[in-house]
Amino acid sequence: MANSRYSGKQIVITGGTGSFGHTVAKKLLETDVEQIRILSRDEAKQDAMRHELPDPRLKFYVGDVRDFDSVARAMKNADYVFHAAALKQVPSCEFFPIEAVRTNILGSENVVRAAEKNSVSSVVCLSTDKAVYPVNAMGMSKAMMEKVAQSYGLNNPNAETVVSCVRYGNVMYSRGSVIPLFINQIKAGKQLTVTNPDMTRFLMSLADSVNLVEFAFENARQGDLFVKKAQASTIADLAQAVANLFESESEIRVIGTRHAEKLSEALATREELTRAEDMGDYFKVPADNRDLNYSLFFESGDVNQANYSDYDSHTVERMNVREIENLLLTLPEVRRELAAAGKMDRIGAQL
Numbered sequence: 001m002a003n004s005r006y007s008g009k010q011i012v013i014t015g016g017t018g019s020f021g022h023t024v025a026k027k028l029l030e031t032d033v034e035q036i037r038i039l040s041r042d043e044a045k046q047d048a049m050r051h052e053l054p055d056p057r058l059k060f061y062v063g064d065v066r067d068f069d070s071v072a073r074a075m076k077n078a079d080y081v082f083h084a085a086a087l088k089q090v091p092s093c094e095f096f097p098i099e100a101v102r103t104n105i106l107g108s109e110n111v112v113r114a115a116e117k118n119s120v121s122s123v124v125c126l127s128t129d130k131a132v133y134p135v136n137a138m139g140m141s142k143a144m145m146e147k148v149a150q151s152y153g154l155n156n157p158n159a160e161t162v163v164s165c166v167r168y169g170n171v172m173y174s175r176g177s178v179i180p181l182f183i184n185q186i187k188a189g190k191q192l193t194v195t196n197p198d199m200t201r202f203l204m205s206l207a208d209s210v211n212l213v214e215f216a217f218e219n220a221r222q223g224d225l226f227v228k229k230a231q232a233s234t235i236a237d238l239a240q241a242v243a244n245l246f247e248s249e250s251e252i253r254v255i256g257t258r259h260a261e262k263l264s265e266a267l268a269t270r271e272e273l274t275r276a277e278d279m280g281d282y283f284k285v286p287a288d289n290r291d292l293n294y295s296l297f298f299e300s301g302d303v304n305q306a307n308y309s310d311y312d313s314h315t316v317e318r319m320n321v322r323e324i325e326n327l328l329l330t331l332p333e334v335r336r337e338l339a340a341a342g343k344m345d346r347i348g349a350q351l
């Protein structure tokens, strides 16, 4: 990260003890940032992070985005906010959707309001492809978070706080996700459980997701939403790639689609793409800035829509098994697992 942007700045990361917060904090500590504040609920995780990153510029705030006062306290005199706190497990949000409303929607509103109150200059909110045409409560609540973020600019055209969003695909090797699951199944000599071999997902590394937030932070204007162009793969190919790397003979067992999951995910809708700016590796989707004169919503349409299709994991360029293997080899966690399994030649091929 360029030093100048963060020089002398105070930055709040909500949900800062998660994998994203952790990675960003580490990267920021390499700059001349003045202070990084981690706002999160779990003091044990904070303690672990404090020991891992012993730096006086890193401060820990116990709090919850559901509680406005705790958010406002962490934001006092802050300059920038990365809003990563969320309930993001699909199944738990299905069982407790109101909890997703409280954290992902109302909590995000608290973050925006507290940022405004403290004259924070930029807030970047983290969203997911599951917010696009959502079918599960987690995705629906994230879609509403995006609306909360974008409506801030619509209602406050002269605001000094710029609020933007980014949308991720699946972050590879994130906690509880399918890649570490496949690796554990291989290590245990079990079959690889594939839900639906034809299901597709966008695959991103944690480093990609941090770069996306940084890009948004550097380029955002009020209400913008950023998407990183990503490659996709089928789950069958992903399972095969993991098996190949570990030279595993584990068979693939098809277990069927789980509750509330989709065959493919979309990172942007065709309606969004009609007004998006192509920025090379990224799309920037500006907010729909028509004002609250409803006739404009009803009477002025968009003639371009028919020329675009959704940016969907089923239709974008798909990696083949070999390409997925190479992508997996860029992940430090996979390299560690391969080293532990004595597959040094695999790692060496990529050095």
Ligand SMILES: O=c1ccn([C@@H]2O[C@H](COP(=O)(O)OP(=O)(O)O[C@H]3O[C@H](CO)[C@H](O)[C@H](O)[C@H]3O)[C@@H](O)[C@H]2O)c(=O)[nH]1
Pocket: 088, 089, 090, 128, 129, 130, 168, 169, 170, 171, 176, 177, 178, 179, 181, 193, 194, 195, 196, 199, 200, 201, 235, 257, 258, 261
């Ligand atoms: O045993 C399994 C488990 C999963 N899958 C498949 O692997 C893909 C990825 O599954 P993950 O569980 O890794 O990820 P999800 O797409 O379900 O969602 C994940 O990524 C989201 C972000 O988009 C959220 O963070 C969410 O909480 C997190 O589980 C899916 O197609 C899923 O069907 C299998 O084939 N076998």
